[in-house]
Structures are given as C-alpha cells and as structure tokens.
Amino acid sequence: MLKEKANHPDAIPAGETPTPVEGVHPYAGPAGGWGALRAVARTIRDQMGASTDTRALLQMNQPEGFDCPGCAWPDPKHTSSFEFCENGAKAVTWEATVKRVDPDFFAQHSVSELWEWNDHALEDAGRLTHPLRYDAATDHFVPASWEDVFSRAGTALQALEHADQAEFYCSGRASNEAAFLYQLFAREFGTNNFPDCSNMCHEATSVGLPKSIGVGKGTVTLEDFDHADAIFCIGHNPGTNHPRMLSTLAAASKRGVPIIVANPMRERGLERFKSPQHPSEMLLPGATQLASAYHQVKIGGDYAMLSGMMKALLEMHDASMASGGPAVLDLPFIADHCTGFEKLEAYLRAASWDWIERQSGLVRAAIESMAQIYAKAERVIICYGMGITQHKHGTENVQQIANLLLLRGNIGKRGAGICPLRGHSNVQGDRTVGITELPSDAMLDRLDAAFAIQSPRKHGHNAVQALAAMQRGEAHALISLGGNLAVAMPDPDACFAAIRKLDLSVNIVTKLNRTCLLTAKETLILPCLGRTEQDMQAAGPQWVTVEDSMSMVHASRGRLKPPAPDLKSEPCIVAGLAKATLPATRSDWDMLTGNYDRIRDKIEAVFPDFRDFNQRVRTPGGFRLTIAASERRWNTPDGKAHFIVHDVPSRDADSLLLTTIRSHDQYNTTIYGFNDRYRGISGRRDVIFCNQDDLAMLDLAHGDLVDVESEPGRVMQAVTAIAHPIARGSTAAYYPEANCLIPLDDYDAQSGTPAYKSIPVTIRRSA
Template identity: 45%
Template sequence: MATSPDVTSSDPLATADPTGAAEAHEPKQWAAGLPAVANSFRHGVEQMGLPRTARVFGRLNQDQGFDCPSCAWPDPEAGDRHVAEFCESGAKAVAWEATKRRVDRDFFARHPVSALHEQSEWWLGQQGRLTEPMYLPAGGTHYVPVTWGAANEIMARHLKALPTPDDAVFYTSGRTSNEAAFLYQLMVRAFGTNNLPDCSNMCHESSGTAMSEQIGIGKGAVTLESMEQAELIVIAGQNPGTNAPRMLTHLENAKKNGAVIVAVNPLPEAGLIRFKNPQTPRGMVGPGTALADDYLQIRLGGDHALFRAVGHLLVTAEDAAPGTVLDRAFVESHTAGYEEYAAAVREIDWTATQLATGLDRAEIEALAQRFVESRATVVCWAMGLTQHVHAVNTIQEVVNVLLLQGNIGKPGAGPCPVRGHSNVQGDRTMGIWEQMPQTFLDAIEGEFGFAPPTDHGVDAVATVQRLRDKAVRVFFGMGGNFAMATPDTPVVHEGLRACDLTVHVSTKLNRSHTVTGTEALILPCLGRTDRDATPRGHQGVTVEDSQGQVHLSEGRLDPPSDQCRSEVAIVTGLAEHLVPDVGSVDWHALGEDNDLVRDHISRVVPSFEDYNARVRQPGGFLLPHKPRDSREFDTPSGKAEFLARDVPMLELPEGRLLLQTIRSHDQFNTTIYGHADRYRGISGNRRVVLVSPEDLHRLGFHQGEVVDVVSEFEGTERRAEGFTLVSYPTARSCAAAYYPETNVLMAADHVALRSNTPVAKALVVRLERR
C-alpha cells in the first residue's frame, strides 16, 4: 500500500509493507519441520537480535520461565519439557512482543492520528513497543505525552461524570493475567457496573454455554496425559497446525500409542495431514508422522447433522445388539434424558443429512464405526464449531455422542474445546464475565466489604449494539484490538468515535488506537517477557491454560522504558483515583505485590486455596473438574444431560456460497506478522477468498479474478471490496477468507443462539465482479 505523506523515510519500516499481488501455490501436505524452525528464528533475530532471541526462546514455556502470550495450549509436566518448548506461532508472538523497536513521543509527534489510520495492521504492529502514556486531547490531531497521574485523573474525571456507570464498557483481552483480571473486575464492580465483555464472548462462549447445561461446567474435561491415551481423537472445526501447533506433538504421541485420528473440516489443513516434529530426527529430515486417518471435508454448518447421524448409528447399533455399543452402566448411573434422546435420533432423514453435511452416507457410517471400535474417545473443537448460529446445539450434539459411550471421566476420553488465547479461560475464572453467579459476587462482598451490582452487564455483541446506538460514553480496553476484532466494523468505528473517551492498555500500536473518542489515551503495559520490578520485589503473574492448569509466569527482559507499567499497576493506579473509598481495598499495596492479590483470590475464587504456595510448585496445579475427576455433574438433575435439539438445515440460495472467516499462518487473531499463509500456499496479499474449482466454474469466475464479497443477512448487504479469487480444495458450496478483513461482512445481530457469539462461519455471500 502507499505510505502516507506524513510517514517520513527516516521512520522504521516506513515503506516496508510487503502487500502486493496475491500469489497462490499448491497447499502443503505437511506442517512444521525445518521451515518452522527457520521461520521461528528468522522472526526472533529480525525483531530481537541473536543473543536476545536465544535468551528469550530458552525461557519460553519453561518452569521458572514465562508463559507464551499466544495460544492457551497446555505445557507438559515440568520434567518432560523440551529445551525448545514452543512452536512457530509462539515464536512469532514472543518476537513481536520482545522486539527492540520502540514507539516514542517523537514518533507520535511526526504522525497525526489520521495518517496512522491509513496504515495497515501489519505496519502498525511492526513499529515497536509503546514507551509512555499518550493522550489525544479534544480537537487534537496528534497524541501527546501525558503523565500517569494525569492519565488517571482524565479517566476518573470522565467515569465519575457519567450519569450511570453502565454508560462505560470495560473490555478484556485473553492475554490479561489472573491477577490483573481479578483486580480489573473488582475495580469495575466497585465502580458500579458489570459491563465486562471479553474476547471469550467472540470465540468459546458457545462451548461454555453448551457444556454448562450438559455437564455442569464450561471447561474441557481432557488433560494432555489423557489425550495421549485416547483410542480415537476427532478434531472438528480446528486447525492446530497454525492455531495451536504444539498440539501436533501430542497428537503424534497419541498416534504412536495406537490412536485413530479423524479430521472434520471444510478445508484440508496441512497440520492434520502430516506432522514433521522439529524435536525429532524423523521430523527434521524424515517423513514425519501421518496424523489424520480419515479427513471429512464437511459442508459449513453441517456438524450438527453429522454428530446427530453418528448418534443415530450408535443408538440403532445398540438396539440391534444390546450391550455391545453403548456404555449402559454409565448411561443409567450418570446421565439423564437418554430415552428422550434415543427416541429423537432413531429416525433420520439420510437425504437431508447428506445435503447438510456434504458427505456420503458411507463416510458418516465409517466415522460411526470408528466410535464403535473405540473404548476411549476425545473430541476436540474450536471456532469451526463455536461461531455458527446453532453452535450451542452442535456442541451439545458432540457431548451427546460422547455420553453414549461413557467418554467422560475416564482416561483417554472427553470433550476438549481448544481455547485460542493464552489466558482467556483464566480471565473468566477470575470474574471477567458480565453475568458472574451470585455466589461469586457474595464472596467479593465478604472479602472487600462492598456489594457488587447484580444486574447483568453487556457482552461483546451487546457492546457493538450499544456503540451502534451511540450509548457508550467511555470505552476501556484492557488489551486486544476491539475496533477490528468485532463484527460490523464500520458501525464499531463510528460508535467508538462517538465516545467521550477511549482508553487502550497495550504493548504495541493497533487499529483501535486510531479510532478514537473525543479524547483518547494509550497506556503502555508490560508484556509477558518483561521484568516487573516493584518496591516489593520481582513480580510474577499466573495464567490458566486450556485444560485448567494454573502456573506462574515471570518475565526477565528489561521493559521498553521505565514508563511501562504492569496491567496490575495500571488497574490499581486508576482504582486509587476512581474508587478509593469503596469497600476495604488497599489498592496501593495490591499494585506492588501480586502475592497479596493472590491471597485475596484464594478467599474469593473457588479451588484457589493456598494459591501462592501451590502455584510455586513445579508446573503449578490442576484445577478440579468434577465430571473429569469423579463423574459428578453440577446440573439440576445431578447427572449429565442428554439434550436432543432439532437439526437445522441451512438454506443456500442459488449463486451463493457459505463463507467462513479464518486465520492465516502469519497472524494471531488481529495481529498480523506477515502476508504469507505458508501451509495454504498463499502469499503477497491477505485479501483473498478461497473457493473450490467446481464452484468457481459453476459461478462463472476464474482464479485470479478480483471481486467484491457481499454478505446477505435479513435483507441487509455488507461488502468487502477487492478480494482475489483463489481456486482451493475446500468443500463444495463453501468459501474461506481471512479476518479481520472480512469482519465487515458480519452483522452484530447475527449471533449464535443462547451464547450470543458473533456468527463468523457459514455466512451467506455472493461474489461480484468489480
């Protein structure tokens, strides 16, 4: 893209945005290996230099080291970790954060906000770490330096002037530590609102909603050890090769132990085809390990119908040969609703099922036979299941199938939602939720002496809707890039610009800093790699991974400047100005000593007793999980619930496609590391849409043609302009394109039923020539 005239040639990377014409090559048939190692160290050396790269990578995901700021995949036991216990995605995330590049006051003096807004997401992130608080005054064109004291006074002044605390929204990214998240929700509730949307609202809210209703807890029931003991692993709507690459090692271990792996995904993903483990000679110079025994390229939106068909086949096989297919002892002792479920699934319309799934009946029957032959089954899933209109029902159908054979609460079995952000699960545990249960609020009152508000707050989608209505006066973002992560991008931008004040706690620049309210603040925070030294000593933080393990993370690098503060210190500094006299909270002391924060957590959050001692054990500690540990279920019946929901049929008008938004291999959420999607063979430009060659022919298009993508929802069209068509072996009638560029096609009112997650999968779109 052309650089703004305000960006001078002396600026780092001022003309280095690599965006060019999109190039498409054959997709890879394997993942990792030597290219992953080379790319990991290339990113490290480019951003950090060789000595710093060696020092940082050597401590990444190690006991007594720091936790990866990328995905939430768990670490092996402390004694079982590799010297290089990280993946290419983690290496990129750490290099991006630990870069030596800096964005200082001179940078902001050279660049008006309007010029920064013209730059790409990649360019903004590449400029370097933020070094001091910056303020955009009303009517200003440039951010200017501001002291922390003045920044706190500006925020407190705006917040205290609101007619009601509910006119403010406090967003949270999944990178926030347990300690910062706990204090953040405490400050927000002391202020008087439960408006605590977070990134979980946009990803695994459907998983939590579904599993809470069925098994009494919204977290997965599988550990690393258990996964490697599985006889069958079904991976549905997930691409671990890009989004959780360390998972491939454990899939390989399971495979060596005899597991069968089935992939269910519209797109063929290299990591599920073959894995070349860079930790082994066979992976570096040999053929690696073939992972997926079967690859079902399902039609978008067809997962509910698929798992319903599997349930049908299991139940009818049990009817034909009682006692040979289902775990009747488990079903009778630990579940409720089986007879109603069985009655619902005994009849099936195979024609409709094949149309919904895009699969042959033989493929579905073969999958069901895999379940019959397995005595221990794990089903993993991610956004490919959670971001549909009927996501909650789909996930409950997955759990129904697991319950039929007693696949929960035993080794090698269980539901396994794979969370995508490093502490998104821990943030929820710490109270970042707009509708925390009364027991949690009562515990806060008992510990801190004030009564938190009880009315539910707004989630991420409701925040977008309130921004659309110009009903948000102050927006506070604890990490993340809300301006690009949400649906209806233009609406969000207009709503943010209508705010009186926007505040973002960040390590680096992103789009949200250029879409400002009347006044705006950027508050630079420490990253996971940075040392946090306070008058009370070196501070560590804790995180909870995707499988419920809580562990300590301690950064050791010098911070970018002495003006960067920890998220804990940022929250407590504001709280001292905003809610100094609410309850009995010593905000100043808590800002200097994370042990004191953890002491409070141990008395408020269930299962965190003796927190400080337990988290300092090698590897930390595993949170209890009743279904996994003892087959106990906190549901109204006291049992796991079979829930038979109607299977939807997604109608697709003539000339339309079903679009899913996806990540490239060179990004993490809205953070763009580069413009190459190595495994899918795409490079040069992110504005591409992947369509099957059959569909391109059917619709009269050809590869390389530039089109607009137009979504259709309830009579309203949304348009993403200038996308290059790529012929790709995806499922028929399906298409794929990268987010956040395609978030403009998503409607804020188009949400998953019961979880309110934005729908980013199976969007009805058409392609238009330009």
C-alpha cells in the first residue's frame, strides 16, 4: 500500500537526478544496434570459443535449417542470410556450448552442493552427456544405462495405484513429433494430466478466444503487418521476448503506420530500433522510431483502458450518426457476424469516465486519442503478451481485446486481427497436437482409432492443479519433457517440497536445472538432443516440425554434431519410457521413431488440419493451419462471434501492484547472465523497479534497500529500489526471483494462469 509522504532526507523530489547506484547505468542506445552485436559476440566467445559450430547461426530460421529454440515469432517468406536476433543467438550458443556436464562433474559435486549454485551457474555448467540416476547414499547423481533408467521409470509408473497419480509436464520447446508421442504415451497409460507451460502464459488466450471468435489462436499472418493501417501493442516487450518482431514494427513505422503502445514500463524495444542486420542502417546516426504514442497504463488497468476506448468509439459513433455522418462502428459486420452487442453497449454506456481513469491510470484525453486512431484506421492489428494474460482476470482481458476488434470488423480481413505473442517456439504447436488436460471427445476418438487404444475421458490437471495434487500427496510421479517446472511456478518453496515428496521424478533436458535437483524416491535425468543437432535414426537423418505464433507449421533440421554419443532424441526417449511402462502397448514405438514421417502420418490421422502433412511441410516455409476466424467463420456453438461482458473487480486506488518481468539476459527460467541492458541494469538481478513519486510517498529513495511483502510470510528481502519510468502504483521485479510473492491459489479462475503480473505488495525499508 502507498502511505502519505513524509519528509525523509533520502527521498528524491520528482524530476531530480537519482543518486548513482552500483550496476545501474541508464542506457541511451536503441533496441538492437551495436549493443546487440557486442552481446552476440560476447555470448559466442563465452559459450563456443573458437568452435566451428558458430556456423549454426547462419542456419537458424532458414528453409533448410533449424527453427530458433527461442521465441515463436514467424519466419518471413523471403529469409535473409541472417535471420536471427540477439536472444536467438544466445539460445543457440547456450545449446551449442562446448561446456560439458559429464560423470566426472557429478563425481566432484554432490546434489547438496549444486543446490547452493544459482540458476545461471547450473545451466552454464554445460550440456549433459549421460543418463543419470540419483544415489541417495552418496548424494550424487551417477551415470546409468538407458535400459536402466527406462526400467526404473517404468517400474515406478507401474507401481502407481492408478494412472492419475502421474503428471506429464511438457515444455513449449518440444517438437510436434515429440509432443504427439508424449500425449499418446500418457493417454495409453491412462491419464489426461498434462500440466504445460501454456498454463503459465497464454492459457487465457486458449480459453478466452474460443468463446469470442471460435479459435484459441491469433488470426493474423506476418504478411498482414504489411497491410495494417494501425498497430496496437499492449502488455508485451518485443525487445527482450520476441526481438525479431522489431524488424516488422520498424517496417510498418517507416511506411507511416501509427504504432500505439500501452504498457506500464517504458521499454526500449517499443520506442526505437536499429537493425543489426542492415549495415547501412548501423552506420547511420539515429534509429527508427517505433511507438508513435506510448501510454503507461497501470498494472491491471488494461480492462478499464479497453473499456474506455470502446466507450469513446461509441460516443464518436453517436455523434457522427446524429450529425448525419458515417457510422464509426461496423454495423453490417456486427449484424451479420456477431451476437451480444446490446449487452456490451449497455455496459459501456454505464461505465463512468471517472472509474475508467482511476482504474487505468490514464486520463480520458489519452484514451480518446487511442480510440480516434483506432477509428480512423480501416485495418487494425492488436498484439498482446503476458502483460494481458497473467492476471486473475486474464481471460477477461483477452475477450475485451476481441470485443474492441469486433466493433469495427477487424477480424477476418487482410491487415487486421488479433495477435497473441507466444513465448516458447512451439508452445502453440504442442497444444495443437494434443498436449492438453481438456481434450475433446472427437480428438480422443480419432486417437483411439489411429492406435487401437482406449483413451481416458476424465479431464486432467493443469500446472496449478498438478502441483496442488503433489502437495496433497495425491500425485506420486512427475515426468517432465523439458522445462524447469518447479522454478517456473509460483510459491517455489511449496513447489520444491511437493516434488521432493514424489516417488518418481524424471527430467528430459539438455542442461541441468533446479528441478533436476529436487530428489524424489527415484530421480532420473535423461539428456536429449537439442534442436540444432543431427538426429540419426533407422531410416537416416530425421527432422521435426514446429508451429509458430501465426499457425505456420514448418520443418526444423538440426545440423550440428551431438555433444555426446549417448544422447537420444526426445521422440526416442518418450518411446523408451512408453515401452518400459506399457508392456502390452498397442503402439509400435520403434516403427514410429525409426522414421518421423510415420509420426507425422499419425498426426494427420488424428488432426484433420494436418492433411497431406509430410508433403506440405516439405515446401520451404511450410504451411498454415486453418484458422476459421481468419475467414470470418466462427466455430462457436451458434456460429457467431461473441461480444462478452464481465464485471472485473475494481482495484484499490491506493494499492501497489507488482509485475514480474524478464531481463534482456534471460529466456523464461533460463538466465544467460546478469545484465538487463535496455533497462540499464548490469551484473545484478536483486532490484525492484518503482515510480519515483511512489518511492517518495513511501519515504524511500532510489538505491534504498527494501523488503517487498505480498502477504504475511511472503517476502522478497533486501532488494534495491530503482527509480524507473513505470506507471504510478506499479512496480516490477525479475522472474523467477519474485515468484516467492505469489501463492499457488492466486490465478485466473477461467484459465488457471497464475497472476504473475498483478501481485498486491507493500514495500518497506529493509532492516
């Protein structure tokens, strides 16, 4: 909560230059630019040295190369010779590192010792080379054969009383082929428990959009950005989380398209950009201006802001119609394609501007200016990220964006639509091929027919439900296909304790992480090939497929030599676990993994959108899955797009909300280093970003050491307060360090997404 300001001697009056703080140096450059080139050179040197495998960067996102293991931004049809960004280069060098974590490493370091390492050091140790099992007698991981680890996992799974005592976690880094086999394994075993990284990021999109427009995905293509008349960016930071988007935004800006930003923090990747891949641009002064207007909405204020934009549109429509002018709303589209407009209209007319201003933190004139730009444009794209979804009302936020687009028919026409920005490079594809705790009966019927099995119909656990089941002692086994579940989730202490209670914990990973160190009765680490590496099977070299944020499915072909001869691919590891667990399996796992074309044939049999899968995906660039809403076909029960209205609880005007954020030196839970260049942070992560006036109200100053508390007992201690351009009443701290402030039961009731982006906190001077 904010308190009244006192005359504390260290308080910084508004407008004064903050006192210098170690590791805090404002960054004046643009996103990209020479800073990005220097960062790429540094990470190549640190991870790969003089290795010739640096050539892998030239194969990233190319038609005959591999898909970037970082973000899910789509590849342009005409790829350049360098189609990667700074963070993509970090992801590749992190995977293609020359560092190794072999049996000698584990002989030298006990699990208790490794637990004291920070998360960066654990992954920075290098690539895992051998299957491992935990030996409790010595407190060390010891090497084991693949036959042994598969047998141990299978025995433990068979010992469960029923299949729902197992949780099958999946990371968005897994390919379509691996994810499809994984869901087949779990369903033949007998459960729909699929906690997934989607549950922590865009589940509000997957749940909210089908009710609005009939599909839980975006409706735009990359080419639509070439035809948009206005682009709105809400609650996302492309400079860090999807940097290749910056080239798309820069191209739009250069042709005069207004780019309107609504975000609590000033982010360099939304302000200006200089492309490191264009020498002529690098040699010239200046940079491309991105945001034509930047509105610092309060954390949690997006719903009110969007309500204000629609209220302003309605008032503009009324005034124009009264004067004999043209309609501002697309009345024919609303009449032909939509339902529920009357309820939305009544809600907007009843909403007061006083409430909208207090909740959004924006003045009426600013919101009206956004509405005017929206009304003037014939084709509008709205992009959004986890600043929209990771709230207790994240689903409502997503549906409010859909409402705004539907008012002027901005879905289902060229240059317009909704654009959710996914995180991991195949998090959307994993869901498409069956990684879901809420499968449809139609999908399960096709799966059963394709494999002669009987899938369970009972809905399974999402991520929050899976951890809760572990806490209650109802879940006894966790299989993780990638990821770092315990660190990614809220309330790490509770998550750590829950996993340690299990009978079985299996981690299929390329590198060591903290979840691997949470030892159950049986703890196994199964090292897998990375996306950059050659995958040789019975039929020869194999390749996999991924789906990007815009529903394009394309091939990914690894070229590098694997870091160790004993590594297996993710599909082969899944098959090995399945064979050891299901002695009477109806699936021919060896046939499927011997030639991945056979996996794709089965995907096609279960998911009709993948018709002619093997043929179409061999076309350079791949193919786009059918998105009915892009063609103004609404796969809702009544065949209409729906305006949906909610009463979102109002925020206390004096409250202080904290959002978790990623630094520029990380990707999800992977910490590449301790710098956050664009926010001016170097060599540290122990900070909290605050509005300077809020600090003064709390009798605090830039550089003070503070404790941050969300509720009794949930405290992030001794972090440094940094005065930063962030909306009043809003603060930000790094993920996953700030996850300790979030209880497991603080989530969106509709989607189950934890409320990482709106944590009520108090801040006090640290003792």
